[in-house]
Amino acid sequence: MKNLRFFIFAIVSSNIILLGCNDERASAVRDNVLVYCSEASPQSFNPQLVTSGTTFDASSRQIYNRLVEFKPGSSHITSSLATRWDISASGKEYIFYLRRNVQFQSTDKFQPTRPFNADDVLFSFQRQWKTNHPFHRVSSLGFRYFESMGLGELIKDIVKLDDYRVKFILNNPDAPFLATLAMDFTSILSAEYAHQLILKDDLASIDTQPVGTGPFQLTRYQADAFIRYKAHPEYWKGKEQLEGLVFAITPDASLRFARLIAGECDLMAKPLPIHIKSAADYPELITLSEPGSNVSYLAMNTNKPPFDNPKVRLALNYAINKKALLKIVYNDTALIAKNPIPPNMWSYNENTLDIEFSLTKAKALLDSVGLENGFKMDLWAMPVQRTYNPNAIKMAELIQQDLNKLNIETEIISYEFGTFLEKIKDGEHQTALLGWIGDNGDPDNFFTSLLSCAAVNSGNNASFWCDKEFDQLITEAGRKSNIKTRTQLYIQAQQKFSQAMPWVPIAHARQYILAHKRIKNFKLTPTDGMFFSGVTLEPVNTQVIQSSDENR
C-alpha cells in the first residue's frame, strides 16, 4: 500500500495549488479599474499618423483633446479646448478662443511648466502640414488623414493672435471644417514636450510616450498584451472616477467573449453575431447597439488591368452575391450597400442603380471585353474583425466562390492589419476588401477621404480612381455651406460613382458592444469610438455573477 502514497501525494499536491488560489479575494482594486477587451494593438499612440479606429480608441479618445469635440454619443459639435469661436462672413477665417488653465499630463519624461496655449495648437497642425517641420518626418507612417482630407491645400495660414487666440485662414470656404477640427487626427499635442524632446534628441518619443490634455494618461504598454492608463489627476473637466483603465488586447473574438463571461473584462469590442445571440443567456451582460455610419466595400485597383476597364468593374458588381454575404458574414444584421455613404446619412442617393446579383449580366460584360475565359486576380482581406466587416476572410472566400463561376481565379492575400494597410497604401493589390467608419457625421468624410484625387496620393483611395468631374463635385460640395446645395452636389457625385463603379459596395453594418451591467454612463458613438471619460463602475458583486451561472 505504500506505493499508493506517491500517487495520493501527487494528486493532492497538484490540487493544493489549484485550491490555494481559488480563495482569491475580490479585491477592492478592481472596483476602480475598467478593463476593456480590445481587438488589436494600436499602430501608434499618435492619432495624427494613422486612420485605424483601434489607434484612435487607444490614443486620441483617452489621452488627447481637440479644439472642439463631438457631444458624447452624437455628431454635434461642442466646445472643448476652444471655449468659443468666430467664423468670418466669408467662411474663410476662424478665430478660436482657447480655454485657460488646461494642464498637460506629467509623465516620467516630462513635467509641464505651463498650461495649454496657442503654441500647442500651432505645433499640432504645423507638424502635419509643414514638410520642413522638425517633427514632420519623425515617423515613417506619414500623415494620411491630414493629406487625404486635403488640409494642406485648404489651410492658408494659422496665426497666433495671442496666447489664447488662434486664427485659421483657409484658401476657400469649407463647410465641414469645424467638424474636421473635432476629428481624432487634429488632437492637440504639447509643444513644450516636443521642445524638450528636441533638446534630448529623442524625437520619436512624441509618438510612443504621448502627453496630452485628455482624461487618461498612458502608464504602460506592451504590444499585443495590454495598454494601461491612469486618470489624469489634473484633467480640466475634473478627475475621472475611474482610477485606471486597461485595454486587454485580445484579437480572438471568442476569447474576448470568454473573458467577458468570466468577468475579466467589463466590455468587449466587436462581438461576433453568435456572441450577440448567446449574450442573451447571461443576465449580467447587456448588448448596446446602434446603426453604424460605415461602409464595407471591395476596392478595385483601377491602375492595374483588367480593373482599368469600367466594364470589368461593373461585371464584378453583378457577379458578387451580396445577399449571401450579408446572411453569412453579418448574420443579416447589416444593410446592402450601393453608394459610398450609408442610408442614414444626409444626401444619400436612393436613385442610383440597384445592382442585382446576376451571373448572366456579368458574363455578358466580360464577354464584351474579351475576357470570356476569365482571368487571375488577387483579393486582399484583412485578418482582423472590424465593425463594418466581422469576417473579411470568410467574405473573401465567398467572393472567391462567386467569381469562380466566371472562371476568375482568385488568390486571397492577408497580412497583419497594420502591414495590410501599408501595403494597400502602396497599391500592391488588385482588389481589396476594405471599409470605412465615418468620423464626423459629414458625407465629405466618406467622399474626400476615400474617393478624391488627393486621397490617391495619400493612399486612402485604394481603388486609385481619380475622376476629374467627380472630384470637382465633391470639392464644390465641401466648399458650400448651404446644406441643400451640398446635398444636390453629393447626389450627383454618387451618380458619377455609380457609373464608374471603382468599388463593389457591400454593406453598412450595425455596431454592437457587449458589456457588464456594472458599467454605467457608457455611450456608443455613431463613429464607433470608445470614449471612457465619464464612465463609472459599480462594485464587483461576485454573488450576482455566480447565481447567473446557475440560471444558464
Next chain:
Amino acid sequence: MLILILRQLLNFAVSFFVLTVFTFSLAHLFPQGLSFMIDQKTNNDIFSTEQIELVTQTSHVLDSYFQYISQIMTGHFGQSEVRGGSVFEEFFVYFPATLELSFGAILFALGLGLPLGIFAAKNKNRWPDKLIVSTTLVGYSIPIFWWAMLLVLFFSLLLGITPVASRIGFEFDISPVTGFMLIDTLISNQPYAKEAFFSALHHLILPAIVLGTIPLAVITRSTRSSMISVLSEDYIRSAKARGITSTQVIWMHALRNALIPIITTLGLQISVLITGSLLTESIFSWPGAGKWLLEAVYRRDFPVIHGGILAIASFVILTHLLLDILSMMVDPKQRRH
C-alpha cells in the same frame, strides 16, 4: 572535468556558428537584405551612406558575415519595422514570460511525471501501470489547442475557478523589473503585492498544465521504463536483501541512476516547450516570446523574425549545453571519456 566542459563549450561554439550561418543566409532573403541591422536613430535621413555600404555592399561575403557577427555579438539585432524599438530589448521584455511559463510546465511535468512513472514501474504490468501508460499515450497525442480549449471551457467558464487568459489580473499594475511576474509581484511595493502574486500564480496554472502535458507524458514514460530497468539490477536486489525499506531503495538507490536518461529526455523537451509555447501563448493571450514571434510573422516584421529565431535558437543550444554538463555531474560514467 574541466576538459569535458571545454569540449562541451566547443560543441556549443560549433552549433552557434551553424546557427549564425543559417540566420545570416536567411537575412539575405529578406526584402531589405541586411540593411535592417543598421542602428537607425530617430531620424531616417541622417543614417550615413557609409554605414549602409559597410553592411550591405561589402565586397566579400565573409566580410559581411563578420560584420554581421560583430553586430549580433554586441546585441544589435536591428529594429522592429512595426514598432521601431530594438529587437534585442523587445526580446527580453517578452522572453521572461515564456521562461516563467516553461518553468511552470516543467515543474508540473516533473512534479507529476516522476511519481507517476515510479508508481507505474513499481506496479509493472498491473492495472495501475496499464492505466498510466495508456493515459500518457493519450496525453502525448492530444492536440494542444484542443486540450487548452477543453480546460478553459471546463475550469474557467463552467466552474469559474481559473482565469481565461493573460498573466495577471488587469487590476494589478506591476512594474516589470525582472520580467518574471511571480518575482516582480513579490518585490513590488504596491499595497496589493500579495494579491497580485496569487493572481499571477493563479493565471499560470492552466497554461502550465497545457504546455506541460506532452512533457508530462514523455517524462512519465521514460521514468517508468528507466525505473523498471534499474529496479531489476543486482544492486537493488542486494540492497533489498540488506533490509532497506522499499521507499529508501527507490529514492536513494534507484532514482539517482534512473534520473540520467530522464535528464536527457528533459533536454529534448526544451524545444518541444518552445514550439508548444507558440500555441499555448496564443491561446491564453500570454505575452511571451512565442506569441511575439508569431505576431511578427503575421506582420512580416523581418527584423523581429530574424532576431527572435536567433535568440530562441541560441537559448535552446545554451540549455542543452547546461543539461549536458548537469548530466555529467550526475553520472560519473560520462566523465570518464
